[in-house]
Structure formats: C-alpha cells, structure tokens
Amino acid sequence: MVADPLQHQIKRNIGxxxxxxxxxSSGVTLDNVTLSYEIIGAPSNPTVLVCHALTGNQFAVGxxxxxxxxxxxxxxxxxxxxNQYQLITFNVLGGCHGSTGPNSINPNTGEPYRNDFPDITIRDMVHAQNKALAKLNISTVDIIIGGSLGGMQVMEWGLLYPDFMKKLIILAATPSLSDYGIAFNHIAETVVKHDANWNNGHYDTDSPIIGLEIARMIGMVTYRSPELFSDRFKREQIDQSFSVSSYLDYQGKxxxxxFDPNSYLTLLRAMNSHDIGTNRGGWRKASTLLNQPILLLSFDNDLIYTPATIQHFADSLANCTYHHVKNIFGHDGFLTEYEKWGPLIQDFLNT
Structure with missing residues (x-):
C-alpha cells in the first residue's frame, strides 16, 4: 500500500x-483469485463501494x-x-488492471489464460468483491454506486447480499441487457475475432488488434447521441477526413x-448475461426483493439503457427515488455534466 499526499492529505491506499x-456461476472454479483496489478516505468514515463500467478500472478517484x-x-x-466518506473501488474480475482475468497466469498451465479464461457473470464479479472486502475486514458498507456495467453490479449486490449495504445508487443500467445491446456487443466481438492478428485469442501482444479499435468505435457511437455528434463535429473536415472520423480513430487507438482484447470480450459476454431475473422468477419478481432505498437515474438519448425501460424498472421497486437527467451525451451522461445530477447523489447520501 502507498499513501498519496496529493489527495489534499486524504489517505489513499492502492493494492x-x-x-x-x-x-x-458456470460451475468452474478459478484458483488463486486476486482483485486490485483503490481506497481513499478515512476508515472511520461511512464507506462507499464504487463499481466501474466496461472499460473502467479501480482508479475512480485517482x-x-x-x-x-x-x-x-x-x-x-x-x-x-x-473528506466525509471512505471510497473503495475494485478492478472487476475479468478485468485487465491487476485483477484476475485473461492476462493472469493459469496455475494449471503456468501460462496466461488468454482466450481460455472462463466465462464469468455479474454475480461472479460481486461474489469476488464480497470475498475481497471480507479479507480487508470490511463487513458492511453504507452505499454501493455504479453506472452501466457498474449499475448491473449494484443490482446484484442488492440481491445477493441485501444486508451488506444501507443504500444503492444505480445509474444508466437496466435489470437485463436488451437485445439491442447484445446486438452491438456481438458486432464488437465479431470484429475483434476477425482481426488478422487474433490467433484465437493467443495474439502476439506486440501486434495491434485493430478489431479492438473498431469495437471501441462501435461502442462510442452507441454511448453518445446523434445530437452530440452533430453539435460537436458539424461535418467539419481536416485533411480530407471528417472530424468525426478522426475522433473515432483516436478513441479506438x-x-x-x-485494454486487453480478451478482457474486453470477457466483460462484453458478462454484460450479455446480465438479467437479475435469472433463477429468480423473472426480473419483475427479482425487483420485489430489492428493498433497500435506491436512487435510480436515467439519461436522455441513452440508446442501450433506455429511459423508458429504467422508469419501468423504477416503478417495480418498493423504495426507489427515480430521476431522469436531460442532456445530449446519451449513455455517457453518467460520466459527465456532474453539475446536473451530482446534487441528486449528494441529497440521497444525506437523507
């Protein structure tokens, strides 16, 4: 662990x-599992567990x-x-920022798992984090918060360990991933697997996987709204290339x-499997089991996690405060314009 003096004298531990x-969930046992984490703040303060999205990591605060x-x-x-809360973030199981994932050594072979890493679920991620918190001598937290893939984890936290937290905050996430979302994930996985350097997931790490760059471009189009693209790029061209094209190229590279391509696909498949209703009688019945106070936010122009679906989910929850945030960022709204919805988080924490 290392202390960081740059966070306004607030204690920071990474490890x-x-x-x-x-x-x-598949019945496979992963041996020697490790999760990487960031902890910021005093242990004496109320604890907030932060769950990250698809390409995030444990460094939520930094x-x-x-x-x-x-x-x-x-x-x-x-x-x-x-100053008032202790923040904890784990790199998810299957990630590529220190937690056990495709780049980790398979103890049975002595080589990295690569494409042989088993499929995981959101529930597996949560079970791993619960075990990690126990190892850190943390038996309860006050708040669990996350957006997108992080929001999926928050739902499962509330269902798998209902007495572990006091409140849940779910942003830009639905009780199951839509067919539309699965469709885009399928396109992304297909372009990665058809990369000339893919080699069935055992690619040379010194050779670029252009398919991952294209997958990211696909994702960026779904994360943002048409209005945002039009407002930002205005069909401008630089050196005979449209600005929006250059932007997508940059984001892909x-x-x-x-990010590791195998890890990217592992997490996409985990998202595809997300359905809180699995083995619980459907998502509506599962929703009745979420009795904690919940703050649920949707965002304008979110193509994958539509506001209508999120509001429908909110209506099924017993103790939910729901807000719709108006912006032009689409799904990525939960990563920007905090002044529009940060006060909602603050108010919920203080009630």
Whole structure:
C-alpha cells in the first residue's frame, strides 16, 4: 500500500487482495483469485463501494496529478466528498488492471489464460468483491454506486447480499441487457475475432488488434447521441477526413493501448448475461426483493439503457427515488455534466 499526499492529505491506499478459489456461476472454479483496489478516505468514515463500467478500472478517484474516471463526482469537496466518506473501488474480475482475468497466469498451465479464461457473470464479479472486502475486514458498507456495467453490479449486490449495504445508487443500467445491446456487443466481438492478428485469442501482444479499435468505435457511437455528434463535429473536415472520423480513430487507438482484447470480450459476454431475473422468477419478481432505498437515474438519448425501460424498472421497486437527467451525451451522461445530477447523489447520501 502507498499513501498519496496529493489527495489534499486524504489517505489513499492502492493494492491487491488475494481471495483464494472462486466458484463461478458456470460451475468452474478459478484458483488463486486476486482483485486490485483503490481506497481513499478515512476508515472511520461511512464507506462507499464504487463499481466501474466496461472499460473502467479501480482508479475512480485517482490523484491530483492523475485524476480518476469519476474524479468530477468523487473527491475532496466533490458531490461524494472524500473528506466525509471512505471510497473503495475494485478492478472487476475479468478485468485487465491487476485483477484476475485473461492476462493472469493459469496455475494449471503456468501460462496466461488468454482466450481460455472462463466465462464469468455479474454475480461472479460481486461474489469476488464480497470475498475481497471480507479479507480487508470490511463487513458492511453504507452505499454501493455504479453506472452501466457498474449499475448491473449494484443490482446484484442488492440481491445477493441485501444486508451488506444501507443504500444503492444505480445509474444508466437496466435489470437485463436488451437485445439491442447484445446486438452491438456481438458486432464488437465479431470484429475483434476477425482481426488478422487474433490467433484465437493467443495474439502476439506486440501486434495491434485493430478489431479492438473498431469495437471501441462501435461502442462510442452507441454511448453518445446523434445530437452530440452533430453539435460537436458539424461535418467539419481536416485533411480530407471528417472530424468525426478522426475522433473515432483516436478513441479506438486510445483504448487499444490500455485494454486487453480478451478482457474486453470477457466483460462484453458478462454484460450479455446480465438479467437479475435469472433463477429468480423473472426480473419483475427479482425487483420485489430489492428493498433497500435506491436512487435510480436515467439519461436522455441513452440508446442501450433506455429511459423508458429504467422508469419501468423504477416503478417495480418498493423504495426507489427515480430521476431522469436531460442532456445530449446519451449513455455517457453518467460520466459527465456532474453539475446536473451530482446534487441528486449528494441529497440521497444525506437523507
């Protein structure tokens, strides 16, 4: 663990915790599972567990020099104030930022799992985090919050461990992934697997997987709204290329430099399997089991996790505060314009 003096003297611990073997939903047992984490704030403060989205990691808060992916929402004197709360974020099981995933060594072969890493579910991610928290001597938390893939984890937390937390905050997530979302994930997986360097998932790590770059471009189109693209790019051209094309190229290359293709596909498949109603009599019946106070947010122009579906979900919950956030960012609204919805988070924390 290392202390970071840059977070306004707020204690920051980063590290990893070994949780031993983990029985997956598939019946496969993963041995020697490890989760990487970031903890910021005093242990004496109320604890908030943060669950990250598809290409996120454990660095939700980060540092002054390297802000995390939710630093505009969480931090010193932010809407979730690290002076008042202890924040914990894990890199998910199957991730590629230190937690056990496709890049980890398979103890049975002595080689990285790569494409042989077993399929996992959102429930597997939550069970792993629960074991990790126990190893860290944390038996309860006050709040669990997450958006998109993170929101899926929050739902499962509430169902698998209903006495572990006091409140849940779910952003831009639905009780099951829609066929529309599964369709885009299928396109993304297909382009990755058809990359010339794919080699059935045992690619040379020094050779770029262009398919991952294209998959990211597909994702960026679904995460943002048509209005945002039109407002930002206005059909402008630079060197005979449309600005929007250059933007997508940049985003694709940027992800490919920091994310593992096998991990990307592992997490896509986990998202596809998300359905809180599985083995619980359907999602409506499962919703009746979520009795914690819940704050549920939807965002304008979200193509995959539509506001109508989220509001329908809210109507099925016994103790839910629902808000719809108007913006032009679409699904990525939960990662931007915090001034529009951060106060809703703050109010919910204080009630």
């Amino acid at each position: 990893e915790v070994a949780i031993g073997p983990l029985l997956l 540092t002054t020099e390297e802000p995390g992916w939710w630093s505009g929402l969480i931090g010193s004197n932010q809407y979730i104030d690290t 940027k992800l490919a430099t920091r």
